[in-house]
Amino acid sequence: MPYLxxxxxxxxxxxxxxxxSxxxxxxxxxxxxxxxxxxxETRFGVRLLNRTTRKLVPTEVGRAxxxxxRRVIETLNEAEAVVSGFSGSPHGALRITAPLGLGRRLIAPLVPKFCDEYPGVELRLRLSDRNVDIIADGIDLALFLGEPQDSALKWRRxxxxxxALVATPGYLAEHGHPKRLEDLSEHNCLLLRYPRSPEYYWVVDTPDGPQKLLVNGKYDADDGDVLTDWALDGRGIVNRPRYEVxxxxxxxxxxxxxxxxxxxPSQFGALTPHRRLQDPKVRLFAEYIAREVRGIFV
Structure with a gap:
């Protein structure tokens, strides 16, 4: 179907x-x-796209x-999902995104087994610690650590x-072991930050409940693995998922x-655009990940 x-x-x-792209x-x-x-453009006799110095943008008729x-493609995808649900053989592209560390360690190794079980699915995994625009980027399922803010998406916990807060014995021997939360202000805290990130803080669990803790440090990065490497090099204290360290x-x-x-603890879950909820391959992948990671975060 060349036109489609x-x-x-x-x-x-x-x-x-x-x-x-x-x-x-x-x-x-x-x-x-x-x-x-x-x-x-030849079929309709109009220009659909204009090229600027940085990217292509649609003309007025191109935008319309x-x-x-887009609605035609979404309707077609929904129709294919219905057929896949009846046939039991999901197929088509499945676009997944996940944070870098989580994606590398847990999600990527699970992809081949899922594709072996459902050979009609083409899985496209995108890993990034930066915020992803799930709707604009056409993501079917975003695996997520934290509390989602976008109410337009379906969240499955x-x-x-x-x-855990961790550091090397050498760093602590040189700079001292923090005895109280307030002592962290005297230490080099390794921070996960990205462009346009908000004021940085850690939230810790105390006998009086969660407490927001402002922290500072010489280094920050948008890749959690870099922070772990810095910590292993004795450069400071880092806040990392326990399974990663x-x-x-x-x-x-x-x-x-x-x-x-x-x-x-961070909440690990899946964010899905509401219109993708009925797609069997999206549901099957979310269920598959939930089964496979059970027990890892304990």
Missing amino acids: ESLRVFVRVVELGSIT GGRDLRMSPAVASNRIKEL FYENA IAECRR AEHLASGKLVEVLPDTPPV
Whole structure:
């Protein structure tokens, strides 16, 4: 169905802002994606896209065409999902996003087994510690650590992810062991931050309930693994998911700081656009991840 394929290309090019990105997302070369756009423009005798110095933007008629084409594609996807539900054989592209550390350690190793069980599914995994626009990026399922803020998305809680404050014995020998939460203000705290992030703080669990703790440090990064590497190099105290540093705690390379007042657990779950909820492959993948990670965060 060349026309429907051209519609898919046009929608993704508009959403991603370039022919190269749109084509890559659909696993086709920029030349093929460009030809699909030209076929549409020739078919209707209008220009659908204008090129600026930075990206492609739709013309006025292109914007109107995009809104309708997007609805056509969504309706088609929903129809395919219904058929897949009856046939028991889900198929098509499944776009998943997850934080870097979580994605590398837990999610990526599980992908091949899922695809073996459902060979009709093409799974596209995108890993990033930065905020992702799930709707604009066409994400089907976002695996998430924390509390989601977007009420337009469906949140499925899967498990609690326990956290720990950790540092090397060498760092603590040189700078002292914090005895109270207030002592952390005298230490180099390694911070997970990204552009436009809010004021930084840790939330710790105390006998009086959760307490917000303002912390500071010389270094910050938008990749949690970088923070762990800095901590292993004796550069400071880091707040990490316990499962990510369990091996280093067991070996003694890292030790826990203030274990009686640990960071509050992060909620691990899945965010899904409401319109994707009926797609069997989305539901099956969420259920599969929930089964496979059970017990890891304990």
